[in-house]
Structures are given as structure tokens and as C-alpha cells.
Amino acid sequence: MNLEGIQGSLSVHVNAAQLGEPVIETRGLSKSFGATEALRSLNLRVPRNSIFGFLGPNGAGKTTTIKLLLGLIRPTAGSGTMFGHDITRDSIEVRRRVGYLAQVPSYYTHMTARETLRFKARFYYSGPQRAIEERVEETLRMVELEDKADRPIKGFSGGERQRLGIAQAQIHRPDLLILDEPAANLDPMGRRDVLRIMEGLREHSTVFYSTHILDDVQRVSDTVAILNRGELLAQASIEELLAGAGGTVYYMTIKGAHEGAYESVSRQDWVSGVSVVYGDSRTTLQVAVSDDERAEEELLRLAVAEGGAVVTEFVRRRYELEDVFVKMVEGSNNGE
Amino acid sequence: MASEVLKPTNGTGWLSGFRNMLSKENGRWWNTRRWLVQSAIWLLLLNGIVSLPLMFDAEVKAGVEGIPMVPVQIFVAIMGAMTPFGVMVLTQSDIVGEKQSGTAEWVLSAPVSREAFVLSKLVVNYGWILMVLVLLQGLGFEAVLMAVGRQPIPALNLLGGLAIQGLHLLFWLTLSLMLGAFFKGRGPVLGIPIGIMVLQDLVSGLGAIYLPWMPQLLPRMLPELALHATLGQQLSTAVPLVAISAWSVLFTVAAVWRFKREEF
Numbered sequence: 020m021n022l023e024g025i026q027g028s029l030s031v032h033v034n035a036a037q038l039g040e041p042v043i044e045t046r047g048l049s050k051s052f053g054a055t056e057a058l059r060s061l062n063l064r065v066p067r068n069s070i071f072g073f074l075g076p077n078g079a080g081k082t083t084t085i086k087l088l089l090g091l092i093r094p095t096a097g098s099g100t101m102f103g104h105d106i107t108r109d110s111i112e113v114r115r116r117v118g119y120l121a122q123v124p125s126y127y128t129h130m131t132a133r134e135t136l137r138f139k140a141r142f143y144y145s146g147p148q149r150a151i152e153e154r155v156e157e158t159l160r161m162v163e164l165e166d167k168a169d170r171p172i173k174g175f176s177g178g179e180r181q182r183l184g185i186a187q188a189q190i191h192r193p194d195l196l197i198l199d200e201p202a203a204n205l206d207p208m209g210r211r212d213v214l215r216i217m218e219g220l221r222e223h224s225t226v227f228y229s230t231h232i233l234d235d236v237q238r239v240s241d242t243v244a245i246l247n248r249g250e251l252l253a254q255a256s257i258e259e260l261l262a263g264a265g266g267t268v269y270y271m272t273i274k275g276a277h278e279g280a281y282e283s284v285s286r287q288d289w290v291s292g293v294s295v296v297y298g299d300s301r302t303t304l305q306v307a308v309s310d311d312e313r314a315e316e317e318l319l320r321l322a323v324a325e326g327g328a329v330v331t332e333f334v335r336r337r338y339e340l341e342d343v344f345v346k347m348v349e350g351s352n353n354g355e
Numbered sequence: 356m357a358s359e360v361l362k363p364t365n366g367t368g369w370l371s372g373f374r375n376m377l378s379k380e381n382g383r384w385w386n387t388r389r390w391l392v393q394s395a396i397w398l399l400l401l402n403g404i405v406s407l408p409l410m411f412d413a414e415v416k417a418g419v420e421g422i423p424m425v426p427v428q429i430f431v432a433i434m435g436a437m438t439p440f441g442v443m444v445l446t447q448s449d450i451v452g453e454k455q456s457g458t459a460e461w462v463l464s465a466p467v468s469r470e471a472f473v474l475s476k477l478v479v480n481y482g483w484i485l486m487v488l489v490l491l492q493g494l495g496f497e498a499v500l501m502a503v504g505r506q507p508i509p510a511l512n513l514l515g516g517l518a519i520q521g522l523h524l525l526f527w528l529t530l531s532l533m534l535g536a537f538f539k540g541r542g543p544v545l546g547i548p549i550g551i552m553v554l555q556d557l558v559s560g561l562g563a564i565y566l567p568w569m570p571q572l573l574p575r576m577l578p579e580l581a582l583h584a585t586l587g588q589q590l591s592t593a594v595p596l597v598a599i600s601a602w603s604v605l606f607t608v609a610a611v612w613r614f615k616r617e618e619f
Contacts, residue, residue: 089464092618111367111466119464125457127379129387141375142465143364150359 042067042195042225043088047097050083050249057083059249060097065242070221072236073229075246076348081229082122084246085199089119102194115143118188118224122199124180128173132164132183135172136190143191154190162186162216178209185216189224196220198228202235214239233341245344247351260343268342269306269314271322272332277302279325287321289313301331364466369474372467376475384483393445393487400437402495405430409503423505427585430496434520435578438488439527439552445484446528447545449476450535450614460619469615473532477607481528485521493517508585516585519596523577526599529606536613572598 043065050058058080065071075081086092088101090110099106101113126135136155144151159165162182167175175183181201188196201217202210210232217226218239230236236243237257244254253260273280277295281304285293289310296303304322308314315335322330364371384390409426450473453459462472493516497507508516527548534544555573562569570576576595583590590596 086619091460091463109367111371111468114464115364115466117464119461121457121461121464123457125461127383127458129383134382138375138379139465141364141378142372142467144361145364146362147359150361153359154361 040067041065043099043101043227045084045088045097045099048084048087048094048099049096050080050087050092051095057249058087061246061249061251063099063244063251063254065225065227067225068221069242070217070226070240071228072240072243073227073246074231074233074236074243074344075229076231078248079246080249081246082199083249085119085197085227085229088197089114089117115191116194118191118193118196120181120184120188120196120198120201122203122229124184126172126180126183126187128171131169131171132159132175132186133168135183136187139187140190158186158190163212178205178212181205181209181213182216185213189220193224195225195227198226200230201228202230202232210235233339233344237340243340245347247348250351252347252351257340260340261338267308267311267314268336268338269304269308269318270332270334270336271304271306271318271330272298273302273304273322274300274329274331276325276327277304280304280322280328280330283321283325284318287313287317303332367466369468369470371471372465373471373475376462376467376471377479380475380479384479390483390487393441393483394491397438397441397488397492398495401430401433401492402499404433405496406499406503409499409505412503421506422508422586423500424586426500426505427508428582431516431520431578431582431585434489434492435523435581438492438520438524439548439574441488442484442524442527443531443545443548446476446480446531447535447541449480450532450610451538451541451544454535454539454617454619459617463619469617470611473536473611473614474607477529477532477610481525484524484528488524489517489521509587512585512587516581519577519581519584522596522599522603523574523581525603526574526577526606529603529610533606533610533613536610536617568594571595572602574599574602 041064043063045061045063048058048061048063049056061080061084063084073081073084083092087094088099088106090106090113093107102116104113106113127138130138133155136158137151140151140154144154156165156168159168162185164179164182164186167179172180172183185198185201188198196217198217202213205213214235217228220226240257242254242256243260245252271280281293281295284290284304284306289308290306291309292307294305296305306314306318308318319330319333322328405426408429409423412423412426450459453462459472463469493513497513500507507513530548530551531544534547538544555575559570559573559575571592571594573595576592577599580590580592580595
């Protein structure tokens with residue numbers, strides 16, 4: 020696959036003017052736990068009113084970053100601001116403007132959903148009581164938990180707990196929502212609901228969420244950052260990431276001898292890489308191209324021109340975020 | 356749309372979120388009926404045990420007047436010996452449990468100070484402990500005395516004795532909260548106070564030989580002083596009262612100091 024060099028080209032840290040005033044900005048933010056460096060000199064910039072996907076494999080440092088931003092842990096080095104407030108010094112002021120959903124949300128199980136939301140709301144509002152109750156009711160409706168509002172949380176399903184999590188995170192209509200793996204451990208319906216709620220929130224809030232479900236990211240995010248082993252590999256809009264990946268790949272499934280087709284295609288200067296996947300009776304050539312127009316015109320003809328090759332399937336596909344992500348993370352793991 | 360405008364909270368100091376935390380902690384006692392269960396348990400344990408000898412007391416049968424010395428001694432001694440264990444059990448998971456379950460992380464992602472988190476537990480638990488384990492038991496004991504026809508303890512004497520018992524429990528409560536802030540598991544939070552409780556007699560016995568003032572710094576002196584106060588006798592010394600107050604303040608400061616450094 021032609022993803023060589025992608026890491027270099029996408030260490031694009033998008034220019035500030037393009038993004039506007041950032042909601043989150045970190046400078047050299049680092050965190051070590053003993054000898055383990057969980058986060059290394061993170062420079063992050065999250066634009067206002069974006070849905071910002073924070074991607075990385077397990078253990079990449081996503082949750083560590085989120086906890087640093089919320090003042091739940093202290094940085095070893097570096098600094099950060101949220102809404103211009105220092106994340107360490109002005110943590111309470113920062114938290115007043117942020118809603119947070121933890122990766123594994125925990126609530127007081129003796130409370131009902133309504134009591135939980137009421138408890139959370141009172142950190143942000145001193146009254147009047149009737150207005151708080153109205154806000155609670157409105158939020159319960161938003162996440163469709165009205166009928167379960169007065170049941171103890173301990174009986175809630177995973178999806179219901181996650182919806183309650185989103186509700187409590189945005190009970191005060193925060194300027195920024197931080198969601199740590201909001202769709203993890205949910206069935207497809209639960210995931211769909213969570214993504215729908217997230218999309219609905221973008222109008223008023225910035226959403227910063229960590230995930231490793233790349234389909235979701237491509238569906239709802241506009242900007243992403245990719246983290247691996249505590250290091251930021253890239254930060255850019257999804258369009259920029261995909262464009263930097265080199266564009267298009269063609270899949271040709273060949274019955275019979277494929278060597279001639281392989282040789283012929285590989286020689287073309289607009290072909291940036293060919294890989295072979297062997298099947299039982301067929302072989303698939305994955306051809307990454309730098310000139311999509313020429314590929315469309317010539318690729319199939321080149322393959323069938325070689326004697327003995329019968330092309331049974333010919334598919335054109337754009338690179339997906341997953342391809343970019345996997346390549347970058349693998350490249351980083353291999354020290355590229 | 357809310358018909359009235361919501362008033363945002365403000366303030367970034369240690370009081371941030373304190374009122375809401377107080378209300379939440381209070382709910383753990385009131386809404387879950389914990390107060391009722393604990394009241395019943397301790398009335399049965401303390402006054403139940405004290406009532407038995409009173410029923411068969413020769414003085415009672417003989418109609419002797421005055422404060423019944425032996426039942427008062429039994430009541431004060433049992434309260435001094437048992438209620439600290441009650442405090443340990445009731446509060447052992449207050450901070451550790453929240454650290455383990457993740458609720459502390461959740462709460463602290465809101466605009467609440469860490470001081471408010473710890474101090475709300477201290478204030479509310481202490482209030483309920485005073486009511487359920489101390490005051491209610493004292494009133495129960497008065498009721499038992501009157502029920503068997505004995506003279507009740509004068510109110511001021513009783514309150515004086517209960518106040519000292521209350522101070523005694525403050526020591527164990529603050530110790531428990533401090534250990535909860537320092538440790539990640541329930542074992543040390545429960546084990547260390549039990550160890551202190553068991554070993555303090557030995558330590559004060561040995562200490563008294565070389566450091567005669569040492570026993571006065573330990574909580575074991577307080578039930579004895581509480582007995583003096585209940586019987587209307589002059590206190591032999593006020594040093595344990597000052598020492599235990601100082602320990603309690605020290606434990607509280609240490610709990611807050613450590614919890615502010617906790618990472619979630």
C-alpha cells in the first residue's frame with residue numbers, strides 16, 4: 020500500500036488561523052508514571068465547535084491526556100490551557116465549562132438517574148430549584164431516559180448508562196464536552212444513539228472524544244489527532260489526512276497466472292506500490308496509484324494484456340481513515 | 356426552556372462544591388435509611404446490653420435512689436469500647452471506596468474542590484455519628500434508667516460525658532478518613548485503627564514506665580474521662596482532650612493534604 024511517507028507529510032499541525040481560537044491548547048504536555056512515559060511532549064490544538072477525534076490504540080495516552088486536561092492527574096512537564104485558563108492552576112474554573120464522560124463511568128448506585136443529574140447540576144447552578152428540575156427533565160428527554168428517570172442506576176443496561184453519562188456530562192450545556200471512548204462496549208444501536216447525540220451537540224459545544232472505533236470518527240469528526248505510545252503522530256482534518264495518504268488503491272482479483280500482470284503494472288511510473296494477496300484459486304493485486312486518471316484508463320488494460328491473466332474483479336477504493344491510522348501507528352511502532 | 360433563569364455557581368476556592376457535597380453525603384445517611392438501621396443496631400447493642408443487668412439489679416429491686424454507678428460504668432465503658440469499631444466500619448470505604456469505584460474521579464471532574472470532597476465526608480459523617488452513636492444512645496440510656504425507676508443522670512453531666520465520647524469518636528473518624536486518603540485498599544484503612552485500638556493499652560503500659568505523659572496522648576483515656584464527667588466528678592486532667600483534638604486536626608489536615616495530591 021502506498022502509505023509510505025504519510026507520517027512525515029501528516030505531521031501537519033494545522034495552522035492556527037485556519038482553526039480559529041483553540042478551546043484546548045497544550046504545550047509540551049508530558050506525564051510519566053514512575054519510569055513509564057505515558058505522554059511525551061504533547062502539543063495539541065482543538066478548534067472551537069469542532070468534533071475532535073482523539074485516536075490511538077490502547078495505551079496510547081488518550082485517557083492520560085484527558086485526565087491531565089481535567090486536573091485529575093498532574094503533568095510531569097509542559098502546560099496546557101482550556102478557554103485560556105491554565106489546566107493546573109485554574110482547574111476548577113476549567114471544569115466549570117467542561118462536561119466529562121469517563122471511559123468506564125461510575126455513579127452512586129443508590130441514586131436514580133434523576134437524582135444523579137440533579138446532583139451534578141447543583142455543582143453548576145445554585146438555583147432556583149424549579150429551574151434545576153426543568154433542566155434535569157429536559158436533559159433526560161434529550162437522552163430518552165424519561166421513563167427510567169426514577170429507577171436506581173444499578174439496574175441500567177450498558178447503553179442506558181452511557182446515555183446517562185452523556186446527559187450528566189452536558190447537564191450544564193458546557194462549552195466543551197470531553198468523552199473518553201463514548202461508544203466503546205456498546206452494541207450497534209447504542210453506538211448509533213451516542214453518535215447521533217454527539218452530532219446534535221456540535222452546534223453549541225466543542226466535542227473532544229477519544230476512540231479507537233475509526234468508522235465512527237470518519238462519520239462524525241471534522242478534525243483528528245493520532246496518538247501512539249504517548250506521542251502525537253498527526254493532527255489534521257480528516258480530508259487532509261486522507262489526501263496525504265496518497266489517494267486511491269485498486270483491487271484486481273486475477274484468476275490464473277498473475278506474475279505478468281504484476282510485472283507490467285509495477286513498471287508504471289504512476290503506480291506507487293503493488294502488493295499481492297494470495298487466495299485459494301485467485302490472487303488479488305492491491306495497486307496504489309498516484310495518478311487516478313491514468314489508472315482508470317490504463318490499469319485494467321495492462322493487466323489483461325498479459326497472457327494467462329483473467330481479471331474477475333476490479334474495484335477502486337479511496338483510502339479510509341483506518342488505513343491511514345494503521346499505517347501511521349505501525350510506522351511509529353517500527354521506528355519509522 | 357426553563358421558565359426561570361438558572362443562577363450559575365461561582366467561586367474557585369476550597370468551598371467550591373462544598374454545599375452540594377454536604378447534601379450528597381447527607382443523602383447517603385438519610386435517603387438510604389442508613390440512619391435508621393444504625394440507630395436500631397446501636398440501641399440494641401448498647402442499651403440492650405446495659406438493660407439486662409439493670410433488670411436484675413439488686414439496687415433497683417431495693418428501690419435505691421441516686422445515680423446507679425454500676426450501670427453508668429457499664430454504659431460508658433461499652434460505648435467507649437464499641438463505638439470506635441462502629442466508626443471504623445461505617446467510614447472505612449468512604450474515600451477508598453470512591454477511589455476504587457471511580458465515583459471520586461467522576462465527582463472531581465465537576466467544579467468541586469478536593470477539600471470540599473474530604474471535609475463534606477467529615478462534617479456529615481460526624482454529625483450523624485454524634486446523633487446516632489452518641490446522643491441517641493445517651494437518651495436511650497436515660498430512658499432505660501427511668502423505665503426501671505432509677506434517677507436519670509443530670510442533663511449537663513450526661514451531655515458532658517457524651518461530648519467526651521464524641522471527641523473520642525472524632526479521633527477514629529478523622530483517622531479513618533486520613534487512611535482512606537493515603538491508601539488504595541480497605542485493608543489498611545480498617546486494619547491500622549484496629550491495630551491502634553488493640554495495641555494502645557500495651558503501648559501506654561510500656562510508655563508509662565519511661566514516658567509517664569504518653570498515655571494521655573492516646574484515645575484510651577477518653578472513656579475514663581467521660582465516666583468522670585457523667586458522674587459529675589471533676590476531670591483529673593484535660594490533657595487527653597487537648598491531645599485528641601490536636602490529633603483529629605492533624606489527621607484532617609493530613610487527609611486533605613494527601614487527597615489533593617491523589618491522581619485518578
